[in-house]
Amino acid sequence: MxxxxxxxxxxxxxxxxxxxxxxxxxxxxxxxxxxxxxxxxxxxxxxxxxxxxxxxxxxxxxxxxxxxxxxxxxxxxxxxxxxxxxxxxxxxxxxxxxxxxxxxxxxxxxxxxxxxxxxxxxxxxxxxxxxxxxxxxxxxxxxxxxxxxxxxxxxxxxxxxxxxxxxxxxxxxxxxxxxxxxxxxxxxxxSDAPLASADVQERLVRVEQATRALERALLALSPVIAAAQAATAGPRVDAARGIDASHAPRATHVTPASLRAAVSCWRDMSPVAEELCEEAAAIASASPCEAASGLATEARALARNLAEIGPLVRLAEGVLDGTLGEAAAAKGRALVLRGALDAHEAASAAVQKLRAGALRARAATAGPRSGGAAPPGAA
CATH class of the missing domain: 3.30.450.40 (GAF domain)
Known part of the structure; x- marks a missing residue:
């Protein structure tokens, strides 16, 4: 060059x-x-x-x-x-x-x-x-x-x-x-190519189940984000950083046990999100409907948002296991807090869109079944 x-x-x-x-x-x-x-x-x-x-x-x-x-x-x-x-x-x-x-x-x-x-x-x-x-x-x-x-x-x-x-x-x-x-x-x-062919309706049921698990996990992450916000920035600093406190989890007293549970929960979320991406990609590949193709886009967005929450969770884990002192953790939090807040909100929205998209895709891809049987998991 x-x-x-x-x-x-x-x-x-x-x-x-x-x-x-x-x-x-x-x-x-x-x-x-x-x-x-x-x-x-x-x-x-x-x-x-x-x-x-x-x-x-x-x-x-x-x-x-x-x-x-x-x-x-x-x-x-x-x-x-x-x-x-x-x-x-x-x-x-x-x-x-x-x-x-x-x-x-x-x-x-x-x-x-x-x-x-x-x-x-x-x-x-x-x-x-x-x-x-x-x-x-x-x-x-x-x-x-x-x-x-x-x-x-x-x-x-x-x-x-x-x-x-x-x-x-x-x-x-x-x-x-x-x-x-x-x-x-x-x-x-x-390495994240779609899985081998399987019944689209069964995959859509698994997508719905995954979104419910991820929704609960995102709620469980709130203590980490609330504690970080409380430790890093009061309302005056929030405003200076452009953080809208009304959209952030409410800061309450957070015990080390609840922080550890939240960290563990985030680690459990990652493989679930990866599997969801694989399922959504396979659905989009097998079904030409617009609702199915939108699932893959939303699943990838969700996975990116979870990855962007990760830095804040890792800092909390560093404090809990003694790797980081509070002063060092505070410097790290200042760099990633805004991104984590935005990503947490975006991830929650993506989960809702995924669930709604899965329901639309199930309706669009159901097709007639012998004897009028309902799609798997419809009951």
Whole structure:
């Protein structure tokens, strides 16, 4: 890639035109492309898991060594948060939560422009948000796009705590590593292909059952979110962050036992959501009706929202098991609370849509049965 394509020029020498579908938040340009449903559809299943992946972990270690940088990350830009799918050298609370707010990320600019981004001094560079600079002393950044099936999902990036220049040799090496990262993300995405053919009506019954279980689980997660909100922000800070407290779970006294139960509940939700996505994809593949195809879209949205709640849950778990002190956990909560609140609300809405969609799909795909028998589970 020619040096002229690198986003390393200071804002005073390189202007960006604002598209019609863009909005500006402070000094940061936010474009609707980040929420492109086709791009978001690739962020599913194994791609979003927080468990370690040997290939991705090896790539970030290699990136840090090549750049002689203390920190390297594979980031994925979801709707509300930036998920850190693999990392090397992050502060403990970020390593536990595996996320920051999407609006705080440098990598969003890589996704928007689909080219490398070079930041020599983040403190002076008006293109990037300053939260990570102020909280963690991040001063220099180099990030390159990572893709799955042609869509930019995030970035492979290296960061430093001192101002510095990442030269073309380093950027070229990162781009080569990004090929391996992209290949792995594509493989993880393909691992969530639809299951083998089965009776559509039976699958729809299982979708309904899964939505009821997930609805109860989301309700059980409320103590984690309420406790985080109470610990992180009072009403005055809520307003400053744009958090509408009227839509958040009511903060009450939360015992460690209830927090542990909520953490366990969230962990149980993940495989249920993955199975629901598989069922919905198989239904959409087997049935051409609009209601059936909509199920797959809503199921993927639900799975993404659950993944975006995960960072807050992992921080709570870190406090409970002693991995994190309260001060470190508070720094982590400040970065992910808004995203978790939005994702919790969106997940609850997605569950309702899934259940309604399953009922419509059952009616649309029922067809005549011998002897007038009712569809499975209709009683």
């Amino acid at each position: 020619a040096g002229s394509s690198l986003r390393s020029e200071p804002p005073s020498t390189r202007r960006r035109e604002m598209p019609r579908d863009a909005v500006r938040a402070g000094n940061l340009l936010i474009m609707a492309d980040l929420n492109d449903p086709v791009r978001l559809a690739e962020l599913r299943g194994a791609v979003l898991r927080a468990d370690a992946d040997a290939i991705l972990d090896a790539c970030v270690v290699r990136a840090a060594k090549l750049a002689r940088s203390p920190i390297a990350v594979v980031s994925l830009l979801v709707r509300h948060v930036q998920l850190l799918r693999a990392q090397h050298g992050l502060p403990l609370e970020l390593a536990v939560s595996c996320a920051t707010s999407r609006s705080n990320s440098f990598c969003q600019l890589v996704v928007l422009d689909e080219v490398p981004l070079i930041v020599d001094d983040a403190l002076r560079d008006e293109r990037v948000p300053k939260e990570l600079v102020e909280s963690y002393g991040i001063r220099a950044y180099a990030g390159v796009p990572v893709r799955a099936h042609g869509h930019v999902l995030g970035a492979l990036c290296v960061l430093d705590v001192v101002p510095r220049r990442f030269d073309q040799r380093i950027v070229g090496a990162l781009e080569q590593l990004a090929i391996d990262v992209s290949g792995r993300l594509s493989a993880l995405s393909l």
